[in-house]
Amino acid sequence: MYVSMRQGNNKEVKKIKKVFALAWGISPLYIILLIMNSLIGAMQIVANVVLPKYLIDELVTSRNTGSLLYIGGAIVLSNLIFSFLGKLMTRNLAIQNRYMNEKMNQALGIKIMNVDYSYLENPYYLDLKERAAFACTNQSAVYNLINNSADLLKSLVTLFSMVAVMLTLGPVLFLVSAVTIILTVVVLTSFSSYQVRFFEKIIPVNRKYGYYLGLGYSEDEIQKDARLYGMEPMLLSRVVNYTNEFMGEFNKYYKKQGKIRGAVNIIANLQAALTYGYVGIRVVTKQFGKQIGLGSFMMYVNASIQFTATFRTLTDNIVGTKQMLDYLDPFLELMDLPEVKQEGDIPFEGDIESVCFEHVTFCYPGSEKEVLSDLSFQINKGEKISIVGLNGAGKTTLIKLICRLYHPTSGKILINGKDIFDYDYDSYIKNIAAVFQDYKLFAFSLLENITSKDKERVDKGEVNEIVKEVGLEEKIEELPNGLDSLYGKAYDVNGIELSGGQSQKVAIARALYKNASMVIMDEPTSALDPLAEADIYHNFNNMVSNKTAIYISHRMSSSVFCDRILVLDGGSVSDFDSHENLMKKGESLYCKLFKAQAENYSEA
Numbered sequence: 001m002y003v004s005m006r007q008g009n010n011k012e013v014k015k016i017k018k019v020f021a022l023a024w025g026i027s028p029l030y031i032i033l034l035i036m037n038s039l040i041g042a043m044q045i046v047a048n049v050v051l052p053k054y055l056i057d058e059l060v061t062s063r064n065t066g067s068l069l070y071i072g073g074a075i076v077l078s079n080l081i082f083s084f085l086g087k088l089m090t091r092n093l094a095i096q097n098r099y100m101n102e103k104m105n106q107a108l109g110i111k112i113m114n115v116d117y118s119y120l121e122n123p124y125y126l127d128l129k130e131r132a133a134f135a136c137t138n139q140s141a142v143y144n145l146i147n148n149s150a151d152l153l154k155s156l157v158t159l160f161s162m163v164a165v166m167l168t169l170g171p172v173l174f175l176v177s178a179v180t181i182i183l184t185v186v187v188l189t190s191f192s193s194y195q196v197r198f199f200e201k202i203i204p205v206n207r208k209y210g211y212y213l214g215l216g217y218s219e220d221e222i223q224k225d226a227r228l229y230g231m232e233p234m235l236l237s238r239v240v241n242y243t244n245e246f247m248g249e250f251n252k253y254y255k256k257q258g259k260i261r262g263a264v265n266i267i268a269n270l271q272a273a274l275t276y277g278y279v280g281i282r283v284v285t286k287q288f289g290k291q292i293g294l295g296s297f298m299m300y301v302n303a304s305i306q307f308t309a310t311f312r313t314l315t316d317n318i319v320g321t322k323q324m325l326d327y328l329d330p331f332l333e334l335m336d337l338p339e340v341k342q343e344g345d346i347p348f349e350g351d352i353e354s355v356c357f358e359h360v361t362f363c364y365p366g367s368e369k370e371v372l373s374d375l376s377f378q379i380n381k382g383e384k385i386s387i388v389g390l391n392g393a394g395k396t397t398l399i400k401l402i403c404r405l406y407h408p409t410s411g412k413i414l415i416n417g418k419d420i421f422d423y424d425y426d427s428y429i430k431n432i433a434a435v436f437q438d439y440k441l442f443a444f445s446l447l448e449n450i451t452s453k454d455k456e457r458v459d460k461g462e463v464n465e466i467v468k469e470v471g472l473e474e475k476i477e478e479l480p481n482g483l484d485s486l487y488g489k490a491y492d493v494n495g496i497e498l499s500g501g502q503s504q505k506v507a508i509a510r511a512l513y514k515n516a517s518m519v520i521m522d523e524p525t526s527a528l529d530p531l532a533e534a535d536i537y538h539n540f541n542n543m544v545s546n547k548t549a550i551y552i553s554h555r556m557s558s559s560v561f562c563d564r565i566l567v568l569d570g571g572s573v574s575d576f577d578s579h580e581n582l583m584k585k586g587e588s589l590y591c592k593l594f595k596a597q598a599e600n601y602s603e604a
Contacts, residue, residue: 015325015332016149023146026103030096034146037089038154044082045310046161049302051075057295097143104142108132108331114339117405118365125337130207131330141331145324148317155314162307169300170289172278177304180271181311184264191260192319196326198253202246209242268308275304346418348427351517352548353416355379355402360411362397371397373571375411379548381517384541386551386559388590389568395552396436398568399522402550403434433511434520441503443491446476447483450509455484466512469539470505508540518548533558556594565590 024031055071058064112120112129119125135141166174212235279300282292292300355378362372372394379385387395400406401413404420413420420428441449450466451458463483467473479485479496486495487506498506511519521540537558541549551558559565560579567575567582567590574589575582582590 012322012325015328016145016321018332019142019145019328020149022104022107023100023142026107027096027100030093030100031146033089033093033096034150035153037086037093038150039157040082040085040089042154042157042161044079044086045158045306047075047078047082049162049165049299049306051078052302053295053299055295056298057293060294100146101136101140101143104136108136108334111335111337111339115334115337116339116407117400118407119337122365124366125334127204127207128330128334131203132334134203134206135327135331139324139327141324141327145321145328148321148324152314152317152321155310155317158310159307159314162303162310165303166300166307169279169282169292169296172288173275173300173304174307176274176278177271177307177311180267180274181308181315183267184312185315187260187263187267188315188319191256192323194256195253196323198249199327202249205242205245205249209239209246212238212242271308272305275301279304343421344423344425344428346423348423348431350416351381352431353381354414355518355548356414356417358412358414360401360408360413362394362401362406363409370409371571372401375573377566377573377576379550381548382546383564384549384551384562386553386562386565387568388552388556388559388565388593389574390593393568394571395568396522399434399436399520399550399552402520403432404428430514431517432520433514433516433518434522435504435507435511437523439504439507441487441498441506443486443488443495445481445484445486446479446496446506449487449506450483450513452510452514463509463513466509466543469543470509470512470536471539472502472505472509475502505536508536512540512543516547518550519544520550520552522552523554537561556597559590559594 020031051071051074055068055075058067058071120129163174166177278288279292279297282288282290282300283294283297285291357375357377360372360375361370363370375398387398389395397406401408402420404425407421415423415428445455447455447458447460447463450463460483464473467476467483475498476482486492487498489495489497508521511521519540521537533553533555534557537551537553538561541561551562553559562579564576564578565582566573567588569589575585582588583594585591
């Protein structure tokens with residue numbers, strides 16, 4: 001048991017060191033100010049317990065006016081100095097606190113953007129991300145942990161000072177205070193463990209509740225489906241169910257909290273009665289030792305009260321620190337996740353000359369089902385490749401592997417003869433531009449959405465040329481602010497809304513502006529009509545004539561102008577040949593799909 005407790009304590013110390021190292025890296029001044037503020041606070045408490053004794057003794061005995069003024073002045077002056085320094089520290093700490101919180105939230109956001117993509121589609125890590133964000137924002141766990149540690153220092157200095165004062169009267173007063181404190185610690189510790197279990201239980205419920213409630217405030221795309229199919233009662237039912245579950249758990253929590261507070265108050269009243277009784281007896285009789293004066297009576301009573309209050313604060317600090325460390329477990333676990341950019345150190349130079357899959361098999365994390373099975377093929381520089389297959393064949397997954405969003409379960413992906421994970425991530429990803437079907441535009445200007453840069457660092461002539469090529473020129477000219485128009489109305493009522501086709505053109509323009517040596521189109525034109533799509537693909541193909549291009553589209557006509565078509569069937573390569581050759585194979589999957597779609601268009 002001792003060994004396990006020691007190991008547990010070592011883990012807690014390591015966590016604290018991690019958090020302090022992170023905080024020190026953000027603002028050393030913040031840590032220094034906290035330590036100074038703690039010491040000043042402890043010194044003020046000690047002065048206010050000890051100095052009044054001399055004033056009361058002087059009033060009771062000699063009543064010397066000069067001495068009274070001297071002692072009273074010392075008390076007032078010390079409090080003025082301590083108060084001034086305390087307010088000065090508090091003001092500076094408020095600024096540093098805000099800075100620290102913002103930087104911690106930034107650190108969390110940066111980490112989430114840099115972790116391996118597979119984590120972001122895993123329910124466990126989605127919960128982990130939610131819990132980490134909850135710890136940083138709702139619980140302010142990093143801030144509270146650091147402040148608890150500073151308060152811990154203040155409490156320890158105060159505590160040892162009060163023990164020293166009480167022991168000058170003998171051990172009895174100290175023992176009375178210590179026993180009642182131990183009882184309080186036992187009660188509060190049990191509640192702290194309950195709190196951690198409570199919040200661990202409530203967070204998954206909160207995520208589901210937030211999802212269903214958020215649908216009610218969601219954008220019009222979801223609202224249209226909800227209203228058209230009469231889904232409001234079902235959504236409301238889910239919200240009500242999770243609300244009831246929430247309220248039931250919180251009802252239990254507050255009942256438990258009330259019982260704990262009642263027990264703590266009973267212990268505190270018992271300790272106060274014993275303290276006043278014992279110290280009062282020492283004033284009126286010598287039965288338990290040397291008789292003391294009224295000044296000493298006040299000092300010892302205040303020391304005992306302060307000892308108890310400080311120990312309770314110390315206990316709260318320890319319990320709070322443990323609690324914050326528990327809350328921070330998800331944060332620290334998330335911050336320890338490997339980052340995509342940490343892999344590989346070979347700079348990628350030049351263009352992509354070849355892409356080679358060597359017996360690549362892929363299963364999603366936590367699943368044994370093979371989405372892709374033993375893929376082997378090669379794409380050469382400048383080739384235009386179409387990837388076709390039924391839904392669920394693994395087309396988008398294949399693209400995600402090339403983009404290093406996932407690791408193959410087995411096998412290798414070689415680009416220019418080297419494993420893609422041997423390359424430095426930043427230099428590697430500069431050579432790949434992809435437009436996914438579920439692309440996203442940001443609440444930035446259209447110019448920033450296309451270039452992913454501040455407008456000061458942009459070649460507007462190049463942007464205008466790309467806008468013209470993708471067919472957005474007329475729309476941009478209609479806008480009062482042109483390319484500087486803000487996308488979306490989420491944060492600006494003057495923001496613009498685009499149709500599905502127009503927003504897809506912006507996404508395609510973004511891929512073209514990147515000027516990567518390989519461009520991937522994963523069904524980004526699904527919202528366009530066939531003629532508009534054909535026009536986009538024709539212009540796009542001309543613009544990437546000297547690049548390697550990969551196309552995924554449910555409209556088979558887009559495969560005709562490609563050099564070769566990679567046909568996926570059940571996660572395996574069924575065929576990899578030109579359109580002409582594949583059409584000669586009457587029983588091939590590609591031929592069947594192409595003819596079936598052609599017949600549908602003919603009938604239409």
